[in-house]
Amino acid sequence: MNSDKITKIVLFSVSFIILILAGGMVFSLVGGAIPSFKTFGFGFITSAQWDPTEGKEQYGALPFIAGTLITSLGALIISFPLSFATSLFLGEYYRNTRVAKVLGTMVDLLAGIPSIVYGLWGFYVLRPFLISIGFDNQGFGVFTSSLVLAIMIIPYATSLSNEIISMVPNDLKEAAYSLGSTRYEVIRYVTVPAARSGIFAGYILAFGRALGETMAVTMLIGNANRIPDSLFSTGNTMASVIANQFGEADGLKLSALISIGLLLFVITGIVNGIGKLIIKKMS
């Protein structure tokens, strides 16, 4: 066998590791989840009971699924005006200027801050601030978590929409200018419609990020195993309940937590898949 063939085989077999890894992950997660799904059936997803008392253990993931979706959706809503404005700043108004470069670097650095540091900041700075302005009287819960999550996902939403916005062809915009449009009108009637699906995909990917964030949410959501009933209610997300309860878990409880991990894996997979599909359709 010549060396070219060996090289090809080595490349192929090493890259096969990724497939094995992914397959193994699904296999292990499903395997670990079986005991709890066997015990509770489909009710595991629809039940809101989470009771680890020995003898009458009862696990349902609904509060955590709800908590995850609510906080992530909240984060998306809060981050929308911010990251949309930032991507216009970077991709349209100040494209290729020094100030955009500085701002862009700072936005990227937001993505570099570790989750636990966001959590500390949220706990020691944002929480007292929200209480002091009378916005929220305990400072824990869905709203505070969404707010910090919003900051965390801004870089992901911004980087894609900024790129797409700056790629809108100049002649389209110039045509609108020549008709006497103001810059705002160009953005509103030309740039944004042309970049719409890219901007949308960016938000979907950012949403996928928010779903799996763990530490910051764990520190801010208040760890109550119930379905949040208001914006300021405490709760738990799928990621935070794993982080919180893993330490003392074995047997059925461990299986329940792994099941939640499996659900989280599936949900983020679907959300990211949709985002990637939109991007693929565009190009």
Add this chain to the structure above:
Amino acid sequence: MKSVSGIDNVGIRTKKDRIFLGLVVLLSVVTVSPIILIIFKLIAKGYKQLSFGFLVEKMPDTMQAMTAVANNELIPGGIANAILGTLLMVVLASVIAIPVGIITGVYLYENQGKWMANLTRNVSDILQGVPSIVLGLISYMWVVKHVTMGFSALAGSVSLAIMMLPMIVRSTEETLKMIPQTLKEAGLALGIPYWRVLFGILIPTGFSGLMTGILLAVSRVIGETAPLMLTALGSSVINTNISKPTSAIPLVIWEFYNDPNMVDLIWSSSLLLMIIVLVFNLTAKQIASRRK
């Protein structure tokens, strides 16, 4: 297109335009303000504790911390156990992830358009989206349960390596795509063996691009807490055995956060973590911008 058609309302339209620009600038400033606020907060509250001793001494116990706080002194000791733990686990994760990631990236580049490569690329993208806590669960089930029979640095490294892998794969492929095809063709025309064309020409040419990807991947995993809670667990002593529980900087921050006596240490530890992450991040950016 109603508002565009009017000529008589130019005043309103210009005003609208100005207001919109003002809004964009204002919201953009609001967007980046957290990074400044966070860094200032960390410096303001953390700089006093950050000394040479903080880097080379091991973690104090709760009693020492309590006495120091009661006497209004700085808490003694440092987080050397955590710094070494982070170093150990990140190096180990890199050793696992970098070779596999680069070779997979080369494979994807060399097999553009083939279904197997497309599948691998899509799976790698999916892996990149998997929440880090789920990777922690995976590593727990694989390494903690079956390999090291207990919480361990190796388990932590495996979860971090799985996290790094897709990032390195992607950056390798993207980097190689930017290298002119002619370079490779010239190599092959000279009769250089295929593997030397790949690893003697392509990889060195794209070295700075690969380096950027690796540094960014490292800076991402250094701050990871959640997967390590499920795998490395933490330890108050300096540990160099990869099959034993090990501490890490984010892990001690979590410990300090949960211990009222030690809570003063969170700021200096976070400041240190932030400095490390920023250095990696900005170095990567610097290398990337010099390429252009």
